[in-house]
Amino acid sequence: MATRGLRIPHRLLGPALDHAVAYPELGGELPELLGNRGHWLAQQNPRWRPLVAIRDPALWRPATSEQGGHLLRTLLRRDPAQARALLRTYLPQESPGGQRAFINQLYPYLVPDDEPLLAPYLASPDPGLRASAAQLLACIPGSALVEQLWTVAQPFLSLTVQAARGPELRVSLPSRWQPDWQALGLEQQALHWGGGEAASWLSQMLRLLPPDRWSTHWHVAPRTLLQLATRLPIGPDIIAGWRSATYWHQQPEWALAFLEGHLTGSPATGESTLTNRFIPGEQAAALILPCIPPGARLSDTPAPWQQALLSIQAPWPRAVQRQVMDLLEDTLLDPPEGKWEEAGECIRTLVWFLEQEIDEADQQEVAYRLHRLLTPKLPHQERIRWALKMIHLKIHLRRSLEEPPGSDD
Numbered sequence: 001m002a003t004r005g006l007r008i009p010h011r012l013l014g015p016a017l018d019h020a021v022a023y024p025e026l027g028g029e030l031p032e033l034l035g036n037r038g039h040w041l042a043q044q045n046p047r048w049r050p051l052v053a054i055r056d057p058a059l060w061r062p063a064t065s066e067q068g069g070h071l072l073r074t075l076l077r078r079d080p081a082q083a084r085a086l087l088r089t090y091l092p093q094e095s096p097g098g099q100r101a102f103i104n105q106l107y108p109y110l111v112p113d114d115e116p117l118l119a120p121y122l123a124s125p126d127p128g129l130r131a132s133a134a135q136l137l138a139c140i141p142g143s144a145l146v147e148q149l150w151t152v153a154q155p156f157l158s159l160t161v162q163a164a165r166g167p168e169l170r171v172s173l174p175s176r177w178q179p180d181w182q183a184l185g186l187e188q189q190a191l192h193w194g195g196g197e198a199a200s201w202l203s204q205m206l207r208l209l210p211p212d213r214w215s216t217h218w219h220v221a222p223r224t225l226l227q228l229a230t231r232l233p234i235g236p237d238i239i240a241g242w243r244s245a246t247y248w249h250q251q252p253e254w255a256l257a258f259l260e261g262h263l264t265g266s267p268a269t270g271e272s273t274l275t276n277r278f279i280p281g282e283q284a285a286a287l288i289l290p291c292i293p294p295g296a297r298l299s300d301t302p303a304p305w306q307q308a309l310l311s312i313q314a315p316w317p318r319a320v321q322r323q324v325m326d327l328l329e330d331t332l333l334d335p336p337e338g339k340w341e342e343a344g345e346c347i348r349t350l351v352w353f354l355e356q357e358i359d360e361a362d363q364q365e366v367a368y369r370l371h372r373l374l375t376p377k378l379p380h381q382e383r384i385r386w387a388l389k390m391i392h393l394k395i396h397l398r399r400s401l402e403e404p405p406g407s408d409d
Contacts, residue, residue, distance in 0.1 A: 007035040017041070017048045031074065069105060076109045088117060096126035104132055110140045119145075122183055134185020138208040139248055146209060149184055153205040157238075159218045159228075167220060169228040171238070173198040184208075195234030202234075206241025210249040214242075222257035230266065243275060250278045259284065263291050263304050276311035284312045285320050292323065298331040298343040298350070310349065315359035324350055325369045332378050348383050355387040360398055367391045 008016050013034065020030050031052050034042065042048040050071075075083040087106075091099055099121065106114060114136070121133035137145040158170045173196075177188045181201070185208055190200045215222050226242070229235045246254040255275040276284060291305040298306065312320055328350060331343050351370075358366055370388050374381065 006033070008033045008038060010035075010037055013038045013041055017045070017051060020051050021047050031078070069101065072102070072105045076105065080109060080111075084114070084117065091117075096124060096129045099124075100126075100129045100132045103129075103136060106136060107139070110136060112140055112142055114140055115144060122185060127187055130182070130185060131187070134208060135248060137185070138210075145184065146213075149205055149209055150213060152181070152184065153202070153209060156202050156205075157214070159220065167224065167228060169225065169232060169238075171202070171232060171234060173234070174201050177201065195237040199234040199237040203237040203241035206238060207244040207248075209245060210251065211242050211245045211254045212249075212251055215253075222254045223260055226257050226261055226266075246275045246278070252278050252280070252283075255279045256283065256287070259287055259308060262308060263287060265304055273307065273311040276308060277313055279313060281313045281315070281317045281320070284308070285317045288312065289319060289323055292327075295330070296327060297335065298327055298346045300343055300345045302346065306346065310353060312357075314357040316353075316357045316362075318359070318362055321354070321358050321362050321366060324354060325366065328373065329369070332373055332380075344379070347380055351380065351383050351387045355390045358391075360394070363391050363395050367395070 016030070016033075017038075031039070034052065039052050042052045072083065075086075087102060091102055094102060103118060103121065106118075118133045118137050118140075121129050122137070124130050124133070134145065137143055138149070156172050156174060158172070159167055160170055161167050175198075177197075182188070186201060186204045188197075188201075190204060195203075211222065214220075215225060218225075226239060229238045229242070232238065242254065243258060245251075246258060255278045258275045259279060288305055288308045291308075296303075296305075309320070309324065316324075328347065331347065335343075354366055354370070367388055370384055370391070373384050374388070
C-alpha cells in the first residue's frame with residue numbers, strides 16, 4: 001500500500017492500529033498509511049500513540065527492543081537529519097550493547113556525514129561495538145577508514161605474473177601485531193580458518209576493504225583471484241575475508257564469482273547463499289538453471305544448484321518459478337523409489353519460497369500448479385494448502401488495491 005501511495009480506509013484504522021501494537025515488526029510503514037485522520041486517531045489512545053510519535057526518543061529506546069529498532073529505521077527513512085540528531089544526543093547515554101544496536105540501524109542509510117558519528121566508537125573498550133563501528137565506517141562512500149586500511153594491507157598481498165606460470169597471488173603475513181591497528185577496527189585475538197593469528201589479521205583487513213579494490217588494482221577478474229587464493233595455504237582466511245566484504249559492500253561481480261565457485265563444487269570458495277542476494281535474479285538464474293540436470297529431484301542432502309536456487313533474489317524470474325514447480329511436481333509425483341521423506345524439508349522450504357518470492361504476475365500460474373498437488377495421496381498437504389491460501393489472499397489484495405476507493409460510510 002505504501003508503494004502505491006494508498007492509505008488504510010477510515011473504518012479499518014482502529015483494527016489496523018491494534019494489529020500494529022500486537023505485532024510491532026509490522027508497524028514500520030504504518031505512519032505513511034494512516035492519513036491525517038489516522039494520525040489524529042492514534043494520538044487519542046495511549047496504546048496507539050507510540051506508533052506515530054516516532055520523533056520521541058523515549059519511544060524507540062532501548063534500541064535492542066524490536067519496536068525500538070523498527071521505529072528508528074522508520075525515522076531514518078522519513079527524517080534522516082532528525083534521526084541522526086537524536087542519535088548524537090542519546091548514543092553516549094547507552095550501554096555498549098545499546099550503542100551497537102543503534103548504530104547497526106544505520107547500515108542501509110549510510111552517508112559520508114556519519115563518519116564523525118561512528119568514528120569515536122573505534123576506541124570503545126567493547127570489541128563488539130568496535131567491530132560494528134569499523135564495518136559501518138568501511139561501508140561509507142569515500143570512507144577515510146578504507147584509505148587507511150588500504151595503505152596498511154597492500155604490502156601483505158601482491159600479484160606477480162610470470163610468463164611460464166601465469167599470475168600468482170603472494171602473501172607476506174604481518175610479523176607482529178601493531179597496536180594502532182585496533183583504531184582501524186582490527187582485533188588481535190580473532191577467529192581464523194587455520195592460517196594462524198597473523199592470517200586472521202590479514203583476513204580482517206580484507207573483510208573491511210571493498211573487494212573490487214583488489215580486482216581493480218590488479219586488473220584481474222574476481223573469479224581469477226578466488227582461483228588463485230585456493231592454491232594458498234591460508235587461502236580459506238583470504239577467501240573468508242573477501243566473502244564477508246562482498247556481502248557488506250554489496251558487490252555483484254564478486255558475488256557472481258562466489259556463485260560460480262559454489263556451482264562448480266569448489267570447496268575452497270564455500271557456499272554463496274549470503275552474497276547471492278546482490279546478483280540480479282536473471283543473472284543468477286542464467287548461471288544456476290543450466291546446472292540442474294534433466295530429471296533432477298529435490299533432496300535434503302542438496303546439490304550445489306539446489307542451495308543456490310533458494311538464494312536467488314526476489315521476485316523470482318519466471319524461469320526460476322517454473323523450474324521450481326517442475327522440481328516439486330517431479331519429486332512429489334514421481335519420487336525416487338517412492339521416498340518423499342528424503343526431500344521433506346526442502347519441499348516445505350520451496351513451497352514457502354513460492355508463497356513469498358514470486359512476482360505478482362506469476363501468482364495465478366503458481367496457484368494453478370500447486371492446486372494440482374492437492375491430493376490426499378501426496379505428503380505436505382497442509383503446507384501446500386497454506387501456500388495456496390496466502391497466494392490467493394495476495395491476488396485478492398492486489399485487486400482490491402487497484403480498485404477505486406469506495407466510501408467510508
